[in-house]
Amino acid sequence: MQLSFAAEAERFVSDLTRIWPESTKGEPLLGLAVSGGPDSLALLLIAHAALPGRVAAATVDHGLRPESAAEAAEVARICALLGVPHATLEVRVEEGNIQAQARDARYAAMAAWMERESLSALATAHHADDQAETLVMRLNRASGVSGLAGVRERGLVPATRLPLLRPLLGWRRAALASVVAASGFTAADDPSNRNPAYDRVRVRQALADAAWVDVPAWSQAASNLADADAALDWAAAREWAEQVVKEPMGLVYRPQAPRAVALRVVARIVEQLDGQAARGQAVARLFDALVARQPASIGDLVVRPMPSGWSFMKGPKRRS
Numbered sequence: 001m002q003l004s005f006a007a008e009a010e011r012f013v014s015d016l017t018r019i020w021p022e023s024t025k026g027e028p029l030l031g032l033a034v035s036g037g038p039d040s041l042a043l044l045l046i047a048h049a050a051l052p053g054r055v056a057a058a059t060v061d062h063g064l065r066p067e068s069a070a071e072a073a074e075v076a077r078i079c080a081l082l083g084v085p086h087a088t089l090e091v092r093v094e095e096g097n098i099q100a101q102a103r104d105a106r107y108a109a110m111a112a113w114m115e116r117e118s119l120s121a122l123a124t125a126h127h128a129d130d131q132a133e134t135l136v137m138r139l140n141r142a143s144g145v146s147g148l149a150g151v152r153e154r155g156l157v158p159a160t161r162l163p164l165l166r167p168l169l170g171w172r173r174a175a176l177a178s179v180v181a182a183s184g185f186t187a188a189d190d191p192s193n194r195n196p197a198y199d200r201v202r203v204r205q206a207l208a209d210a211a212w213v214d215v216p217a218w219s220q221a222a223s224n225l226a227d228a229d230a231a232l233d234w235a236a237a238r239e240w241a242e243q244v245v246k247e248p249m250g251l252v253y254r255p256q257a258p259r260a261v262a263l264r265v266v267a268r269i270v271e272q273l274d275g276q277a278a279r280g281q282a283v284a285r286l287f288d289a290l291v292a293r294q295p296a297s298i299g300d301l302v303v304r305p306m307p308s309g310w311s312f313m314k315g316p317k318r319r320s
Contacts, residue, residue: 003082003183008175009050016050016167019153020121023051028120030165032057033110034079034086036071036188039125041078042176043168045183047123048082056085058113060106063092071188078185087113107158114162121163126151129173129204131219136203144280145260149229150222169219236264243309244269250313252306263287269312274299 016023016030023030032047034040034057047055057079059072072088079086089109093101110122131150138147155164168176180187196202207213239257244265251269255262267283278286278298286303289296295304302315 003045003049005046005049005179005182008046008179012046012050012167015170016123016165019167020163020165022120022163027054029118030055031110031114031117031119031122033106033122033124034059034075036075037125037190038177038180038187039127039130039168039173041075041183041185041187042179043123043125044075044078044082044084045179045185048084056087056117056119058087058089058110060089060091060109062102062105063090065190067188074188085117087117089113104158111157111160111162114157121165122157123165123167125168125176126166127168127171127173127176128216128219129207131169131222132207132213132215133200133203135218135222135225136207137199140199140203144263145225145229145232147280148222149226150219152223152226169223170216172215232260232264235261236268239265240268245309247311247313250301250311252309252311254309259287266310270298270301273312273314274301 022028030047030051032040032044032055034044036059044055044057057075059075061068061072063069076086076088091102091105091109093105113119114122135148135150141147151166151169153166153169156162157164192198192201194201196205207215235257239255239261243254243256245252245254250273253265253269255265257265263280263283266287267278267280270278270283270286276299282298286296286298290303290305290310293305295302297303297315300315301312304311
């Protein structure tokens with residue numbers, strides 16, 4: 001089955017080549033994460049038109065919704081019509097933090113699939129509206145740079161060295177919906193995407209009603225913040241190497257960097273000694289107490305300002 005999306009295919013190739021120049025060398029195969037929703041279905045249609053014979057698709061079925069198996073089967077049917085290799089990857093997650101576990105399981109399953117199929121990179125359908133909505137949601141939560149940082153056009157599939165590409169970050173949701181409409185296929189419909197009980201749905205509706213909002217510009221701002229986030233990580237790694245000293249009972253930190261960098265060093269110390277990440281607000285309160293020369297605690301750690309720096313060590317075990 002041949003569908004003509006010449007203009008979209010040309011734009012896609014340009015965007016993909018910019019973030020994945022390896023695509024011009026030989027015939028690397030591109031994996032596509034396709035859930036069956038309108039955005040990922042548009043990715044499938046455009047990528048197939050742009051790179052005929054060079055894409056494969058996978059749908060992850062978490063089993064969290066009754067409709068998921070049928071949605072995966074529909075993606076498989078569409079791929080068969082297009083002549084695109086497809087795999088349904090079944091994963092299961094335990095109770096608890098379902099969203100985080102589902103994400104980890106999804107990427108692990110896709111990484112294994114990529115290895116089996118000798119795929120060179122993975123593309124997802126994140127677009128400009130996604131990026132702008134996330135930025136607004138995080139602003140409403142008073143997030144710092146790390147929280148406000150958007151996803152990057154190119155990263156790594158978690159726990160691998162495989163490129164993770166987001167070639168649609170400059171595209172609008174409406175443009176992708178037009179591609180699906182023109183194809184005659186029907187995308188999967190998740191009712192939660194219209195449920196105002198969710199923050200993202202309310203933000204999406206508010207942005208749609210604000211004609212003055214430049215969504216691509218907000219998306220680019222989130223990408224710029226991702227660059228700033230990476231720069232702070234680089235500075236924090238250098239501060240750690242130069243100012244954190246191992247002691248018999250723990251670690252001593254002699255802060256020299258600006259607050260934004262020092263906060264990251266403190267957070268890393270807490271995670272390393274306590275075995276779990278601390279919330280940003282808790283780390284900020286700890287930092288402010290130490291600046292005021294006050295002893296403090298966080299998790300199972302006791303932290304004291306000393307002449308030689310800030311001392312972090314495990315506190316005495318609590319009696320049960």
